Amino acid sequence: MEHKLGLIGCGVVGQGLLQILHDKRDFLRDKFGCEARVVAIADKLKGTLMVPEGIDIPAVLALLGAGQGLAAYPKATPAQVEALDPLDMIERTDADIIAEMTYTDIKTGEPASSYIKKALRTGKSVVTSNKGPAALHYREIQDLARQNGLQFRIEGTVMSGTPVFHLAESGLAGNTVREVKGILNGTTNFILTKMETEGMDYGPALALAQKLGYAEADPTADVEGFDALAKVVILSNVLLGGSVKTTDVPCKGISSITKADVEAAKAQGFRYKLIGHAKSENGVITASVSPQKLPLSDPLAGVMGAQNALSLETDLMGKITIQGAGAGKLETGFAILSDILAVHRG
Amino acid sequence: MEHKLGLIGCGVVGQGLLQILHDKRDFLRDKFGCEARVVAIADKLKGTLMVPEGIDIPAVLALLGAGQGLAAYPKATPAQVEALDPLDMIERTDADIIAEMTYTDIKTGEPASSYIKKALRTGKSVVTSNKGPAALHYREIQDLARQNGLQFRIEGTVMSGTPVFHLAESGLAGNTVREVKGILNGTTNFILTKMETEGMDYGPALALAQKLGYAEADPTADVEGFDALAKVVILSNVLLGGSVKTTDVPCKGISSITKADVEAAKAQGFRYKLIGHAKSENGVITASVSPQKLPLSDPLAGVMGAQNALSLETDLMGKITIQGAGAGKLETGFAILSDILAVHRG
Numbered sequence: 001m002e003h004k005l006g007l008i009g010c011g012v013v014g015q016g017l018l019q020i021l022h023d024k025r026d027f028l029r030d031k032f033g034c035e036a037r038v039v040a041i042a043d044k045l046k047g048t049l050m051v052p053e054g055i056d057i058p059a060v061l062a063l064l065g066a067g068q069g070l071a072a073y074p075k076a077t078p079a080q081v082e083a084l085d086p087l088d089m090i091e092r093t094d095a096d097i098i099a100e101m102t103y104t105d106i107k108t109g110e111p112a113s114s115y116i117k118k119a120l121r122t123g124k125s126v127v128t129s130n131k132g133p134a135a136l137h138y139r140e141i142q143d144l145a146r147q148n149g150l151q152f153r154i155e156g157t158v159m160s161g162t163p164v165f166h167l168a169e170s171g172l173a174g175n176t177v178r179e180v181k182g183i184l185n186g187t188t189n190f191i192l193t194k195m196e197t198e199g200m201d202y203g204p205a206l207a208l209a210q211k212l213g214y215a216e217a218d219p220t221a222d223v224e225g226f227d228a229l230a231k232v233v234i235l236s237n238v239l240l241g242g243s244v245k246t247t248d249v250p251c252k253g254i255s256s257i258t259k260a261d262v263e264a265a266k267a268q269g270f271r272y273k274l275i276g277h278a279k280s281e282n283g284v285i286t287a288s289v290s291p292q293k294l295p296l297s298d299p300l301a302g303v304m305g306a307q308n309a310l311s312l313e314t315d316l317m318g319k320i321t322i323q324g325a326g327a328g329k330l331e332t333g334f335a336i337l338s339d340i341l342a343v344h345r346g
Numbered sequence: 347m348e349h350k351l352g353l354i355g356c357g358v359v360g361q362g363l364l365q366i367l368h369d370k371r372d373f374l375r376d377k378f379g380c381e382a383r384v385v386a387i388a389d390k391l392k393g394t395l396m397v398p399e400g401i402d403i404p405a406v407l408a409l410l411g412a413g414q415g416l417a418a419y420p421k422a423t424p425a426q427v428e429a430l431d432p433l434d435m436i437e438r439t440d441a442d443i444i445a446e447m448t449y450t451d452i453k454t455g456e457p458a459s460s461y462i463k464k465a466l467r468t469g470k471s472v473v474t475s476n477k478g479p480a481a482l483h484y485r486e487i488q489d490l491a492r493q494n495g496l497q498f499r500i501e502g503t504v505m506s507g508t509p510v511f512h513l514a515e516s517g518l519a520g521n522t523v524r525e526v527k528g529i530l531n532g533t534t535n536f537i538l539t540k541m542e543t544e545g546m547d548y549g550p551a552l553a554l555a556q557k558l559g560y561a562e563a564d565p566t567a568d569v570e571g572f573d574a575l576a577k578v579v580i581l582s583n584v585l586l587g588g589s590v591k592t593t594d595v596p597c598k599g600i601s602s603i604t605k606a607d608v609e610a611a612k613a614q615g616f617r618y619k620l621i622g623h624a625k626s627e628n629g630v631i632t633a634s635v636s637p638q639k640l641p642l643s644d645p646l647a648g649v650m651g652a653q654n655a656l657s658l659e660t661d662l663m664g665k666i667t668i669q670g671a672g673a674g675k676l677e678t679g680f681a682i683l684s685d686i687l688a689v690h691r692g
Contacts, residue, residue, distance in 0.1 A: 163517025
């Protein structure tokens, strides 16, 4: 079956997805019977490109790699590269799946939420790596998708392509998830790892994370726990069936953790981790983000560097822990692909 | 959709499955639209029971719990409890799924392989927790299933209900798995953990494992690595697409590891684990089972006690590790349920 894809946002994740779709074209067709033709791309900075018969992926990657906009697409007609607001692109394209990969605004969820609703109202399933809509409007958007017989999928929002929702839906289907506990932010885990294994203080460890590209110039969202907070809200609402709001969740980051704290914990046989936690008990969900001293026997204690991991506490299987990359171009591009394959399976 | 299930083998795993099917009846119907009616049970020791309109699960669990055979089923007609060879039960039942849960014979794969082939030839999908058929005849049986438009599913054969095959098929779909490395035997991991954390020597640690029910009176299959070997062969053939035989795989267990070995490794910052490993390179698969000294930074090093874990090395996602229970009544019963749900999804 052939799918027509429309991409909104074509930064690192979008280009990762394009690369995978190109490299894995034969594999996806032969193994899953899934052919994905990219028919539209809209990016606020890079412009718009609409080619119903299918965009030449290597050509797009080459021009974006050279710092050019989509208007430079070879032999483009003016209509194909007419500058469009993403909402208009969604309206006009005959794509059956929209991959929404714009930046996260965790306060408003916009403009991504508007894009997603527009897509669902015009008959297109949506896959996204954007935490905003999932953290703020999951239930509403999921209801809208169901009413229209479409899918809204969000694998990439929590641990990039390390599968959390697919795991719960498929491998653990039949279990009730009662509690989740995870290392959901790679930047802070990298910093804590450096503080413990190399005796660095918080400041230099953060500076190293920035130098290596793990942390932004303004590291607030990571180090104060806000990124993990959005993920805890998503997990609470998707896996525990809650209706938790970001303002419901107490959130403490790692910026006040000192080298002395880390060393004292280590001397007692513990290790500091920034833990996102949510638990359902008698229908009430309690959630938090905070630095915690874990015993080394906890499966999360061994998760070092920029890796992520999540433990799911279930009724039949007890605790199941999955560990893997929590970010990355190919990894998040893959998260989008895994949701496209899920839409393909139907 | 309603499924009719036939169970072959009704020991610990079969009773775990029955318990789950009973406890989760409403949940499975409401959430997945899956109703599973047990219509037949055949067990070499406990007898046969065939009730096309559906077996009363609590009644069966009560009589098996009291040490009685299936012939004691309340108000049974003689025809319902006529002693049958499982092959005859498979022939006669109108079940659409056979759950094969007899003991593993890793040398011959029998009688389970014959049961499974009979089921597939008479139009019934098969789900099994039995390592024998999967390790010895996976390709042949899978081909037979495909030719008949049926499914042959084996989630429970490697890490009980901790999902390995569902993970690869669903959450990691689109990746190519190049290598797997795992702690696939809980008994040996329990023994090694006790040797390290409590300074026990091998003999007393094994005796403790036997006392707690982790190890059999004859612990050979566990401690010499044969159980892990069967699992490595299954992983090689299912995830890496190989045609590896049990005799192709060098296998060394933990019986020669001493307390001094464990302590020397620990002093160097390493930890002994019994590792099952398989790697595909240029179409050639190399596989092994052996005790290995892992650096503590390896995600498998932190897996303690009777837990299992598997790392999958993939092309897009790098290393993904999943950890959970590797045995247990409900856990293996759940593995069977997860495969029934997969057959249900079609």
